[in-house]
Amino acid sequence: MNLRLDSFEAYQEAYQKSANDPSEFWNGIASQFQWMKPHHQTQSGSLEGGDVQWFVGGQVNITENALDRHLAERGNQTAIVWEPNDPDHPIQSISYQTLYERVCEMGAALRASGVQKGDRVILYMPMTPELAISVLACARIGAIHSVIFAGFSAQALADRIQDAGASVVITANEGRRGVKTIPLKSTVDHALASCSTVRLVLVQRVTAADCVMESNRDVWLNEFEQRGKGLPCPPEPMDAEDPLFILYTSGSTGKPKGVVHTHGGYMVYTAYSFANVFQYEPGDVYWCTADIGWITGHSYIVYGPLLNGATTVMFEGIPTHPGPDRFWAICAKHRVNQFYTAPTAIRALMAHGEDPVRAHNLSSLKVLGTVGEPINEEAWHWYRDVVGQQKCPIVDTWWQTETGGIMLSGLGALSPQKPAHAGLPLPGIDPVLLSADGTELTGADQEGLLCIRSPWPSIIRTTYGDHERCLNTYFRPFPGFYFTGDGARRDANGLIRVIGRVDDVINVSGHRFGTAEIESAINQATVALESAVVGYDHPIKGQAIHAFVISDRSLDEVEMEAARKDVLAAVERGIGKIAKPERIQFVPGLPKTRSGKIMRRILRKIASGEFDQFGDTSTLLDPSVVDAIKTQAQSTWFVPS
Ligand code: WT7
Numbered sequence: 243m244n245l246r247l248d249s250f251e252a253y254q255e256a257y258q259k260s261a262n263d264p265s266e267f268w269n270g271i272a273s274q275f276q277w278m279k280p281h282h283q284t285q286s287g288s289l290e291g292g293d294v295q296w297f298v299g300g301q302v303n304i305t306e307n308a309l310d311r312h313l314a315e316r317g318n319q320t321a322i323v324w325e326p327n328d329p330d331h332p333i334q335s336i337s338y339q340t341l342y343e344r345v346c347e348m349g350a351a352l353r354a355s356g357v358q359k360g361d362r363v364i365l366y367m368p369m370t371p372e373l374a375i376s377v378l379a380c381a382r383i384g385a386i387h388s389v390i391f392a393g394f395s396a397q398a399l400a401d402r403i404q405d406a407g408a409s410v411v412i413t414a415n416e417g418r419r420g421v422k423t424i425p426l427k428s429t430v431d432h433a434l435a436s437c438s439t440v441r442l443v444l445v446q447r448v449t450a451a452d453c454v455m456e457s458n459r460d461v462w463l464n465e466f467e468q469r470g471k472g473l474p475c476p477p478e479p480m481d482a483e484d485p486l487f488i489l490y491t492s493g494s495t496g497k498p499k500g501v502v503h504t505h506g507g508y509m510v511y512t513a514y515s516f517a518n519v520f521q522y523e524p525g526d527v528y529w530c531t532a533d534i535g536w537i538t539g540h541s542y543i544v545y546g547p548l549l550n551g552a553t554t555v556m557f558e559g560i561p562t563h564p565g566p567d568r569f570w571a572i573c574a575k576h577r578v579n580q581f582y583t584a585p586t587a588i589r590a591l592m593a594h595g596e597d598p599v600r601a602h603n604l605s606s607l608k609v610l611g612t613v614g615e616p617i618n619e620e621a622w623h624w625y626r627d628v629v630g631q632q633k634c635p636i637v638d639t640w641w642q643t644e645t646g647g648i649m650l651s652g653l654g655a656l657s658p659q660k661p662a663h664a665g666l667p668l669p670g671i672d673p674v675l676l677s678a679d680g681t682e683l684t685g686a687d688q689e690g691l692l693c694i695r696s697p698w699p700s701i702i703r704t705t706y707g708d709h710e711r712c713l714n715t716y717f718r719p720f721p722g723f724y725f726t727g728d729g730a731r732r733d734a735n736g737l738i739r740v741i742g743r744v745d746d747v748i749n750v751s752g753h754r755f756g757t758a759e760i761e762s763a764i765n766q767a768t769v770a771l772e773s774a775v776v777g778y779d780h781p782i783k784g785q786a787i788h789a790f791v792i793s794d795r796s797l798d799e800v801e802m803e804a805a806r807k808d809v810l811a812a813v814e815r816g817i818g819k820i821a822k823p824e825r826i827q828f829v830p831g832l833p834k835t836r837s838g839k840i841m842r843r844i845l846r847k848i849a850s851g852e853f854d855q856f857g858d859t860s861t862l863l864d865p866s867v868v869d870a871i872k873t874q875a876q877s878t879w880f881v882p883s
Contacts, residue, residue: 243274243311245517245550247669250656253518256669267670268296268699272510275549276311277302278479281506285697289724292709292717294697295483296507303477304486304509305382308548309342310477317342320553323527324371325572327418327559334371338551341375344467348379351470352410355442359384359478362408362488364440365534366390366399366430368417369558372446372463373534374544376412381486381505384478385410388488388500391535392417392424395818396432398498402490403437405500405707412463414446415453420563427453482506488706489537491643492756493715494727494746500706501537501643507699508541508646509549515647515668516546519637520609521654526579527606529555531569531587536753537643538613542582546647561587567598570629574602581629582611582639586751588621588629589782596628604629609654611637614752615784616742622661640664640740642726643754644716646700649673650738663739672696675732680720686734691744693723742785746842748777749785755821757842760787763816764823769793769805770812774832774840775823778849786824788849790871793828802828825849827874831867833859848872851880 247253260267265284272281281300287293312319317339324334336344357363363385367373373389380387388406390399403411411434417424427445431454434440445453446463455462480486486508488500522528528547532538534556547554555576561569569591573581591598610630617625617638626636636659639651649671650664651657657665667673675683675690683690701724705712719725729744743749746757757775764773773791780786789809797805806826813822833841844856853872859865 243550245271245274245514246521246523247518247653247656253653253656253669257667260670261672264670264696268510271514272297272506275302275307275509275513281482287697288722289695289697289717290722292713294701294703296504296697296699297482297510300482300506301479302482302506302509303382303384303480304505304545304549305345305378306477307509307513308378308545309338309345312338312551313342316551319551321548322371322374323553323555323576325555325557325559325576327420327563329564329568329571336371341378344375345378345382346475347467347470347473348375349382349470350473350475351466351468352379352385353383353475354469354473355466357383357385357410359480360485361385361410362388362406363410363412364388364390364399364403364406364408366392366411366413366426367446368392368414368419368424368426368448369533369556370414370446370448371556374556377534377540377544382475382477384480384484386485386488388490389535389540390490391533392426393535393818393820395815396429397815398817399429400433400436401497402500403433403440405490405497406488407439408437409439410442410444411440412444412446414448416449416451418448418558420560423449423451480505483703485703487540489540489643491537492747492754492759494756495758496756497759498756499708499711499715502703502706503646503700504703507701509545511647511698511700512541512546513549516542516552517550518653518668519639519648519651520580520582520611521656522547522550522552522580524551526608527553527555527576528580528582529557529572529576529578530582530611531557531561532582532584532613537646538582541647561591565598566591566594567601570599570602570604573604573607577606579606580609580611581607582613584614584752585612585617585621586615586782586784588612588617588625592621592624593782599628604631607634609637610634611639613639613641615749616740617662619661635659638662638664640738644702645698646702649694649698650740658735658737660733660737663733663737665737667738670698673730673738674723675730676720676723687731689729689731689741691720692726692728692730692738692740693720694726695723748775748787750777750787750821751783753820755787755817759817760789760813760821760823763813763821764789764791764809766816767805767808767812769808772832774842774845776842776846776849778846780824787821788825788827788845789823790827790829790832790845792831797828825879827871827878829867829871829874831864831870833868833871834863835861836863844868845871848875853880
């Protein structure tokens with residue numbers, strides 16, 4: 243299989259071909275994979291109908307393509323290099339042959355325990371090889387994996403387990419992150435108190451710490467894996483459109499939704515985009531620093547790299563442990579060729595200066611990638627000049643959980659580079675900018691709503707258990723288009739700069755949260771009667787959360803400190819520490835219209851320290867609250883120094 247385009251002309255040609263005849267184009271790529279049964283229709287349905295399907299009638303198993311297919315040629319090549327949290331602990335190099343065997347063992351054990359095609363399995367795990375193995379084992383037997391980032395709280399975990407109706411949870415006694423340990427198993431126990439569907443819990447022993455094991459439900463993962471030893475584990479034949487996984491992500495309203503991706507289209511697109519964006523060549527060592535709990539880890543730690551027979555690095559720890567040079571030490575240690583991280587991490591490491599970078603030999607680096615949020619120009623230049631020594635192209639990859647794979651990005655060094663611009667679309671991707679009334683904006687440097695005009699193989703198929711929600715969020719706002727929720731601008735050369743969300747989604751350190759979800763967590767605090775949260779620019783996190791909270795009684799200074807702690811604890815309980823508001827402001831009221839809608843626009847201005855132009859406030863029920871909120875905020879966070 244060779245999916246890689248190797249010149250800008252080849253890219254342009256592929257792009258033209260994909261535009262002229264998308265079926266022909268994707269057929270050519272799909273035919274390089276191993277199918278159990280060929281499809282009879284390349285694509286059916288439409289964006290208008292929100293019922294897009296790919297490779298209809300085809301049968302495939304993504305793991306046969308990610309594992310079995312490589313054994314003859316590169317069985318002994320390293321598939322996964324695992325770098326532990328503690329740099330003095332041994333690394334693990336897992337060959338394609340070993341990975342295949344372990345996935346088969348685990349798959350066979352799951353099958354033997356009664357897990358069937360279509361069953362949902364929750365993975366709430368640290369970044370260990372067992373996480374990747376569990377993901378692949380589920381896919382192998384046709385079980386639908388749903389990885390929940392191990393920083394989510396018991397409540398958030400329970401919400402997702404219930405929504406998915408999962409029967410199995412795979413976890414660890416504890417996770418390790420820097421000097422901290424995370425009590426994963428006890429969080430699972432907590433969550434399961436309200437989840438009646440779960441009958442089996444597998445527990446990886448990561449640390450020496452004890453944990454409670456319920457004899458009729460909990461099994462140690464290593465013992466469980468043994469049950470599959472020597473058993474055959476043929477890949478389950480999956481319809482191209484059968485679900486591969488559910489991944490929960492936040493939206494403007496309500497609880498997080500389960501984005502569904504499939505075996506066929508997702509496989510084709512993640513493999514194709516990986517090969518091209520990172521310009522991966524045989525023998526290269528590729529490292530994406532994301533967690534498999536997010537889509538980046540699914541598509542570009544596990545599936546994309548393994549489908550290409552790549553060597554992919556998995557890192558258990560955090561960028562600053564034991565020191566702020568850890569990323570660079572790992573790059574040097576494993577001679578990393580392609581490095582992929584988030585702007586937030588770049589900005590945080592930038593704050594430590596150049597010495598930690600210069601301390602390591604980074605000459606192996608060829609391509610540097612970023613993902614998750616807009617990258618500011620300063621961070622872009624630092625990444626290019628200091629980390630890449632001006633020798634590596636930056637690929638600023640724009641995409642979403644819902645798109646399954648990278649949509650806008652340079653292809654290694656082939657494409658034009660422009661700071662803070664994701665750039666051109668990948669072949670097969672047709673981005674457009676629309677005005678609020680749906681008119682297409684074609685002029686240079688116009689800002690509009692980023693939409694996609696034609697289907698691509700890894701487009702979201704549904705939101706689990708609620709297709710209406712999927713239609714309303716993505717396909718109905720602009721009929722005939724997929725609506726991204728982002729605002730963007732396109733320059734005269736067609737390079738796109740993604741500016742950020744235009745909806746009530748806040749992107750903190752590249753993690754996505756809905757305002758409604760944070761507010762409902764805050765409102766669980768006894769002190770909170772009502773709340774509204776907005777994002778504001780933050781030098782490291784990209785955006786941070788400012789919470790405006792109406793308390794149940796008036797608070798003096800001392801009480802306010804305690805109340806803040808209550809609010810933080812409520813967010814930690816409802817979602818997890820990752821969603822904690824940076825600022826909590828107790829306010830006498832919220833700026834509501836007569837119809838009861840909160841005017842977030844005003845709160846966003848106040849949180850950004852823009853106190854003069856609030857626009858039209860005549861529809862507010864009580865305009866005086868704006869002044870009160872403004873005066874408080876000014877004296878707390880915007881005191882001139
Ligand atoms: C949102 C999607 C895609 C994997 C990680 C995030 C923002 C993502 C970029 C980028 C500007 C970006 C968008 C998008 N975003 N990449 N390169 N430049 N913004 O996935 O959690 O589904 O979040 O992240 O706002 O809509 P996600």
